[in-house]
Amino acid sequence: xxxxxxxxxxxxxxxxxxxxxxxxxxxxxxxxxxxxxxxxxxxxxxxxxxxxxxxxxxxxxxxxxxxxxxxxxxxxxxxxxxxxxxxxxxxxxxxxxxxxxxxxxxxxxxxxxxxxxxxxxxxxxxxxxxxxxxxxxxxxxxxxxxxxxxxxxxxxxxxxxxxxxxxxxxxxxxxxxxxxxxxxxxxxxxxxxxxxxxxxxxxxxxxxxxxxxxxxxxxxxxxxxxxxxxxxxxxxxxxxxxxxxxxxxxxxxxxxxxxxxxxxxxxxxxxxxxxxxxxxxx
Amino acid sequence: xxxxxxxxxxxxxxxxxxxxxxxxxxxxxxxxxxxxxxxxxxxxxxxxxxxxxxxxxxxxxxxxxxxxxxxxxxxxxxxxxxxxxxxxxxxxxxxxxxxxxxxxxxxxxxxxxxxxxxxxxxxxxxxxxxxxxxxxxxxxxxxxxxxxxxxxxxxxxxxxxxxxxxxxxxxx
Ligand SMILES: Cc1cc2nc3c(=O)[nH]c(=O)nc-3n(C[C@H](O)[C@H](O)[C@H](O)COP(=O)(O)OP(=O)(O)OC[C@H]3O[C@@H](n4cnc5c(N)ncnc54)[C@H](O)[C@@H]3O)c2cc1C
Ligand code: FES
Ligand code: FES
Numbered sequence: 001x002x003x004x005x006x007x008x009x010x011x012x013x014x015x016x017x018x019x020x021x022x023x024x025x026x027x028x029x030x031x032x033x034x035x036x037x038x039x040x041x042x043x044x045x046x047x048x049x050x051x052x053x054x055x056x057x058x059x060x061x062x063x064x065x066x067x068x069x070x071x072x073x074x075x076x077x078x079x080x081x082x083x084x085x086x087x088x089x090x091x092x093x094x095x096x097x098x099x100x101x102x103x104x105x106x107x108x109x110x111x112x113x114x115x116x117x118x119x120x121x122x123x124x125x126x127x128x129x130x131x132x133x134x135x136x137x138x139x140x141x142x143x144x145x146x147x148x149x150x151x152x153x154x155x156x157x158x159x160x161x162x163x164x165x166x167x168x169x170x171x172x173x174x175x176x177x178x179x180x181x182x183x184x185x186x187x188x189x190x191x192x193x194x195x196x197x198x199x200x201x202x203x204x205x206x207x208x209x210x211x212x213x214x215x216x217x218x219x220x221x222x223x224x225x226x227x228x229x230x231x232x233x234x235x236x237x238x239x240x241x242x243x244x245x246x247x248x249x250x251x252x253x254x255x256x257x258x259x260x261x262x263x264x265x266x267x268x269x270x271x272x273x274x275x276x277x278x279x280x281x282x
Numbered sequence: 283x284x285x286x287x288x289x290x291x292x293x294x295x296x297x298x299x300x301x302x303x304x305x306x307x308x309x310x311x312x313x314x315x316x317x318x319x320x321x322x323x324x325x326x327x328x329x330x331x332x333x334x335x336x337x338x339x340x341x342x343x344x345x346x347x348x349x350x351x352x353x354x355x356x357x358x359x360x361x362x363x364x365x366x367x368x369x370x371x372x373x374x375x376x377x378x379x380x381x382x383x384x385x386x387x388x389x390x391x392x393x394x395x396x397x398x399x400x401x402x403x404x405x406x407x408x409x410x411x412x413x414x415x416x417x418x419x420x421x422x423x424x425x426x427x428x429x430x431x432x433x434x435x436x437x438x439x440x441x442x443x444x445x446x447x448x449x450x451x452x453x454x
Contacts, residue, residue: 001327001328002306002308003306005305005306006305006306008305008349008351010351033348033352034329034347037308037349038328038329038347040306041328050305052351052352054352101417102332102416102417103342103398103416103417104332104335104342104395104417105344105347105417107343108347108348187330189416
């Protein structure tokens with residue numbers, strides 16, 4: 001399978017990438033290529049030009065600033081997986097990274113590319129929602145910051161405009177316990193349903209809790225009813241059962257050859273229960 | 283009018299190459315068709331099977347999921363570059379000793395990923411080997427002997443022992 005022809009330019013700075021985006025109609029950003037190249041090969045998309053941002057060093061790297069993890073959009077899944085900073089500051093991200101695809105895919109695929117792609121079965125969107133990440137988007141008139149809850153607008157779509165670039169992602173980094181559990185599609189490894197959970201608890205009582213789900217619906221979402229059922233209560237198996245049983249309330253799940261909607265809804269409840277149990281030991 | 287061809291410089295197995303490619307050329311096709319290095323195989327062309335695995339700047343990738351233009355300025359290692367100074371690579375020897383292959387179609391990709399595994403950690407556990415081979419599919423072996431091959435190669439590398447001379451072992 002060969003992509004349709006396109007022109008190619010490697011940008012060496014964010015400004016250069018933005019300028020190329022502005023001056024070329026129908027241009028697309030190329031980051032790790034692990035979602036875009038398959039789509040080009042299937043000719044699902046046929047841009048006139050690709051602007052390669054993988055050589056922009058300022059988009060790459062992980063640092064800690066004012067209690068937050070600042071992750072460059074071009075940081076690879078593998079770099080996150082191997083980062084001791086991430087392991088310490090965000091157990092949720094550390095638990096998720098090694099569950100993406102395989103080593104070869106993780107060597108190239110990027111954090112920002114995955115969020116910008118907003119694949120309904122992608123893993124990172126759930127984590128971004130669960131930790132309430134802030135996404136920094138650069139455009140002609142400077143940068144704007146968008147909360148994860150406002151970032152995803154639908155299947156494969158986000159608030160990033162055609163002439164904009166996701167540059168970095170800010171994640172709370174105070175080490176809040178968190179975990180990502182995924183029911184993998186046996187063939188593709190993508191999430192049929194994936195659940196990201198973070199929770200604080202004190203003397204057996206739950207403080208703040210967040211539960212985000214990917215794979216089940218066109219866009220990843222926060223399971224607020226289940227979160228509310230938990231906040232402030234004493235941890236018990238019964239409480240977790242009860243909360244998880246509401247995780248799929250009112251959902252309109254995706255349905256495809258891999259999993260009908262009812263099965264996905266059931267998986268949401270099961271995976272939320274398992275993730276809560278693992279995290280809260282109940 | 284944008285250029286339809288782009289010049290790239292790529293070092294493959296230590297040898298520099300300057301080429302002109304269409305931007306849409308996949309790295310695997312560049313290696314096989316332009317450079318004649320057909321050891322890198324195409325199994326699925328959809329990123330699933332790992333037969334096309336090569337190492338770009340020290341990181342294994344599926345070369346059917348990378349454009350040749352993205353390898354501009356990079357060092358690429360393919361299965362053809364494994365044997366050095368008249369001797370097999372420890373990973374090649376491991377696959378031979380432990381019967382890590384049957385039909386051999388998946389083997390170049392498995393060997394390149396195995397090289398990556400052992401360069402990351404020369405003494406991986408069985409589980410670490412299996413996890414890191416997740417992106418490679420084999421229709422023949424059932425994987426057990428591939429895991430054994432990686433372990434044997436790791437042992438050879440850790441011991442510093444000399445590997446077999448080219449031409450020995452195989453049908454000789
Ligand atoms: C075999 C295989 C298995 C996989 N398994 C999984 C899996 O289990 N879970 C999972 O979540 N993903 C999986 N993936 C996808 C992988 O995680 C991709 O890396 C990711 O979805 C996209 O990131 P990328 O850097 O490769 O982006 P690209 O493919 O380069 O780009 C994807 C899209 O995002 C846009 N884009 C990229 N970066 C930016 C930016 N900074 N600003 C604005 N727009 C941008 C591009 O224009 C494009 O539209 C798999 C891929 C393969 C090939
Ligand atoms: S041919 Fe590249 S992964 Fe199968
Ligand atoms: S040896 Fe035949 S596919 Fe692996």
